[in-house]
Amino acid sequence: MRAMLFDLNRFLIGLSYAIDCVESELLGVTTNHGKRVAYISLRLAQAAGLDDAERFDIAACAILHDNGLAQENLSRPDLQQNRLRQVEDMPDHCDIGEANVSCFPFRSPARDIIKFHHEHWNGAGFFGMRGDAIPLMAQIIGLADFVDLKFRFENPDPGNRERIQAFVQEKRGSAFSPDLAALFEEVSQSTGFWLDLRNHNIQQALSRRTPHHAVEMPWSQVLEVCRAFSRIIDSKSRFTLRHSSGLEEKNGVMATHYGMSADDTLMLRTAAALHDVGKLSIPNAILDKPGKLTDLERARVQEHTYYTRQCLEPIPGFEVITEWAANHHEKLTGDGYPLRLPATALDFNARLMTVLDIYQALTEDRPYREGLTHTVTMEIIDRLTKSGELEPQIVEDVRRVMA
Ligand SMILES: [Fe+2]
Ligand SMILES: [Fe+2]
Ligand SMILES: [Fe+2]
Ligand SMILES: [Fe+2]
Numbered sequence: 001m002r003a004m005l006f007d008l009n010r011f012l013i014g015l016s017y018a019i020d021c022v023e024s025e026l027l028g029v030t031t032n033h034g035k036r037v038a039y040i041s042l043r044l045a046q047a048a049g050l051d052d053a054e055r056f057d058i059a060a061c062a063i064l065h066d067n068g069l070a071q072e073n074l075s076r077p078d079l080q081q082n083r084l085r086q087v088e089d090m091p092d093h094c095d096i097g098e099a100n101v102s103c104f105p106f107r108s109p110a111r112d113i114i115k116f117h118h119e120h121w122n123g124a125g126f127f128g129m130r131g132d133a134i135p136l137m138a139q140i141i142g143l144a145d146f147v148d149l150k151f152r153f154e155n156p157d158p159g160n161r162e163r164i165q166a167f168v169q170e171k172r173g174s175a176f177s178p179d180l181a182a183l184f185e186e187v188s189q190s191t192g193f194w195l196d197l198r199n200h201n202i203q204q205a206l207s208r209r210t211p212h213h214a215v216e217m218p219w220s221q222v223l224e225v226c227r228a229f230s231r232i233i234d235s236k237s238r239f240t241l242r243h244s245s246g247l248e249e250k251n252g253v254m255a256t257h258y259g260m261s262a263d264d265t266l267m268l269r270t271a272a273a274l275h276d277v278g279k280l281s282i283p284n285a286i287l288d289k290p291g292k293l294t295d296l297e298r299a300r301v302q303e304h305t306y307y308t309r310q311c312l313e314p315i316p317g318f319e320v321i322t323e324w325a326a327n328h329h330e331k332l333t334g335d336g337y338p339l340r341l342p343a344t345a346l347d348f349n350a351r352l353m354t355v356l357d358i359y360q361a362l363t364e365d366r367p368y369r370e371g372l373t374h375t376v377t378m379e380i381i382d383r384l385t386k387s388g389e390l391e392p393q394i395v396e397d398v399r400r401v402m403a
Contacts, residue, residue: 002263004317006222007214008060008105013207014311015229016063018280022236023066025283033148035202038062040144041137042209043187044180048136052211053107058137059210060106061113065141068097068114070280071235091126094118100231103224105215113137117145120175131177143168143176143184153197161194219266223273230273236280237287239366247353247360248272250402254352257401268349271324275353278307278326290367305329306338324349328357331389351391355381355398358390374403 020034041062045055072093098115116138119125125134125142134142151164165188172181187193196205217225230244251272255265279287282304286297293301309326312318327350330336332343346354362377372380378399385395 001218001220003216003218004222005214006105006217006225007212007316008056009207009210009212009214010315011225012060012063013203014314015277018277018307018311019063019067019232021281022070022232032199032202034063034065035206036148036153036197037065037141037144039196039202039206039209040148041140042206043193044140044143044183045137046209047183047187048140048180050137051108054110054137055209056211056213057106057108057110057113058140059206060104061101061117061137062141062144064097064101064104065114065117065145066093066097067100067232068093068095070232071096071100074235074238074241091118094126100228103221103228105213105217105221105225107213110135110137113141117141121177122174124174139177139180143180146171146175153194154199156194161188164188219263219270223266223270226270226273229277233274233276233280237284239288239364240276240279243360243364244273244276246364247275247356250356250360251353253401254356254398257397264349267321268324268353271321271349271353272356274312274321275308275325275328275357276304277311278304278309281307288367292368302329302337320349323347324353328353330354332391333388336389348391348394352394355390355394358384359398359402 016034016038020032023033024031038059041058042055045058050058066088069088072090094115094117098112101114113135116125116127116129116134119127119129119134119138119142121131121134121139123130147164147168150167151160153164165185168176168181168184172178176184195201227245227248230248234240234242234244248269251268252265255268260268282301286293286300289297305326305328309322312322312325315322324347327336327339327341327346330339330341330346330350331354332346332351334340334342358381359377362372362380363374365371378395381390381395381398384390385392
């Protein structure tokens with residue numbers, strides 16, 4: 001089996017866009033929240049003397065700190081408007097978020113960073129941890145998250161900076177440790193700190209400050225890491241709870257049918273696991289809408305594969321995976337979305353992914369209908385094949401193998 005050099009920095013940056021979308025929808029924070037929390041955390045970590053491995057880990061955990069929000073949101077159908085604000089106020093997302101990243105290749109032995117990101121220095125957090133018993137990296141992310149939720153870092157007014165600095169000092173000894181509050185005072189003195197946090201600068205500033213971490217990994221482990229994200233994607237809506245995992249499984253079954261190599265199969269499954277990562281940018285009000293979508297809403301849904309490409313394209317080694325994942329709504333007739341790619345740009349695996357995505361979606365429940373049977377699903381797929389959208393031979397193979 002081949003290994004691949006997995007560039008975790010590029011992977012995280014790619015996915016941070018999608019994860020930030022969830023938090024900005026649910027909590028109303030401005031875009032780039034995760035990246036700003038990561039940047040502030042890195043500056044504090046550096047000032048606190050944390051080493052390279054720890055600083056990589058703190059950036060990773062900061063980007064992923066609220067990855068459990070979507071799942072917790074789903075488990076609380078009783079909560080209505082503003083429910084995410086309330087979900088953020090409950091400890092489940094900390095446990096879920098920690099569990100989701102358990103297979104992530106962190107560099108330092110530090111653990112439970114995400115789990116304890118809501119602890120307060122004085123013991124008033126979710127789990128009642130207090131003082132130095134709270135892992136330092138969790139304290140740092142906690143401070144960064146707290147200030148970014150409360151203030152708009154985009155606001156260039158110097159008075160805004162002073163208010164943020166004053167707030168941190170005010171919480172010295174209660175929410176934050178006195179040492180950390182002092183470090184924040186120190187790192188926030190420079191104009192560059194505030195400029196780095198602007199939307200136009202944050203990505204470059206974050207990349208510059210994050211220690212690089214690339215690991216030789218077999219594709220089986222890459223898939224494991226990506227599955228954590230597919231769980232986050234699937235839990236965005238209760239109608240897609242098994243969508244990516246089901247699609248991944250079906251791609252595996254078809255890969256065996258076609259006698260694909262072990263590595264090709266794993267890469268195809270990785271593409272399936274991440275194919276709808278762009279859906280994290282679509283509001284639940286649209287994804288879960290029980291009735292017919294308006295033209296505007298449909299157009300918004302169709303944007304998701306554009307963002308899938310945006311997330312995956314920057315990852316070295318993911319070139320073909322990006323194509324298989326992001327082209328699943330392209331058509332052989334050349335009028336699919338979002339790129340209207342011609343059939344010549346769609347290879348066998350991309351065509352397979354498209355057929356299986358339709359199959360998977362039709363057999364799942366939707367807000368407006370129940371999941372369809374194999375027979376009815378194939379009738380619909382046959383119609384699309386007749387109009388030239390899908391590869392007929394693949395459709396025949398899927399009909400037999402999935403029956
Ligand atoms: Fe949180
Ligand atoms: Fe947050
Ligand atoms: Fe899709
Ligand atoms: Fe899909």
